[in-house]
Amino acid sequence: MGDGAHARTQMRRQVRDFLTSRRARLTPGDVGLPAVNANRRVKGLRREEAAALAGISVEYYIRLERGDARGVSESVLQAVSRALCLDETEHVHLLDLIRAGGGIRPCRPATAAAVLRPSVQRILDSMTTTPALVLNGRLDIVGANALGRALYQPVYGTCGNANMARFIFTDPGARTFWRDWGMIADDTANALRAQSGRNPCDRLLTGLTDELAAHSPEFTSRWARHDVHVMRTGTRRIEHPLVGSLTLPFESTPLAADPGQTLLMYSATPGSASQDALHIMASWTTSHR
Secondary structure, eight states, X not given: OOHHHHHHHHHHHHHHHHHHHHHHTOOGGGGTOOOOOTTOOSSSOOHHHHHHHHTSOHHHXXXXXXXXXXXXXXXXXXXXXXXXXOOHHHHHHHHHHHHHHTTOSOOOOOOSSOOOOXXXXXXXXXXXXXXXXXXXXXXXXXXXXHHHHHHTHHHHTTTOXXXXXXXXXHOTTHHHHBTTHHHHHHHHHHHHHHHHHHOTTOHHHHHHHHHHHHHOHHHHHHHTTTOOOOOSEEEEEEEETTTEEEEXXXXXXXXXXXXXXXXXXXXXXXXXXXXXXXXXXXXXXXXXX
C-alpha cells in the first residue's frame, strides 16, 4: 500500500475514533437535552442524538463517524462540530482528517531532517536574553540560540539530537525538569495528535508515536483520548540543574515561511528570581562559548 492509500486508511480510522471520543465526552445535559435516564447504557451522546443536533439523518451521521466522508459538505461539518461542541482547534483537526481521508489534500511525505534557514538562526542568535527555539511538527528541536540550548540542556542529553516528546515520555529526568509534568505531557500528546492530522504521510511521526506507545503507558493513555488542543501561550515551571527553579511565560508562533516549524520563546517577569536565573545562565553560556 502506497503512502497515499495508507494515509487515507489511517485517517478514516482517526475520523471514527475522533468523533466517537468527542461524542462520548458529552452528556445530554451538556447540549440541552433531557437529563440522563438511569437505565441509559450508552456513555455520552447517542449517534441519533448527535445526528439530530447536527440536523442530518442518523444514517448520514453513522457513515461519517465510520470515516466515510465522501461528498460531505463544509456546512455539514460545521453542523457536526457545533453538535459535538468542538472548539476551533478540534474543528480544524476534523477538517484535516476529512481532507486527508478523502484524498482531497495531497500527501506530503516528511523529510528526515528539517532545515532551519540561516536568517532564522541569525534572529535566534540576536535574542541574547531570551531563550528561543524552533521545533518542527514532530517536536524535534531544529534550532535554538545559546540561551535556549542552555535552558533545554537536559533535553539535548549527550547525543545532541533533541526531541521534546521522546524526552518527556521516556527520560526519567523529565519529571524533575518539568515541575508540571502531567500538564506538559498532555500538551505534548495533543500537539502530536494535531500534527498527525495535518500530515498523515509523516512516517517519521508514526514511528515516533509507535515508539512512545511501546515505552510509555502515560503516552498511550493520552494518545487514546484524541485531544488536539495546541498551547500558543502560557507559563512553564522548570527545575534546571544549573540555576534551580524557573517560572517562565512563553509565546509560541508558527513560522509562516517554513510550514511545520514553530518559534518558541521564553521570558521572565522583570525583577523576579527567574530573571536573575536567566542572567546567570546567559553569563554561563557566554563564558563557555
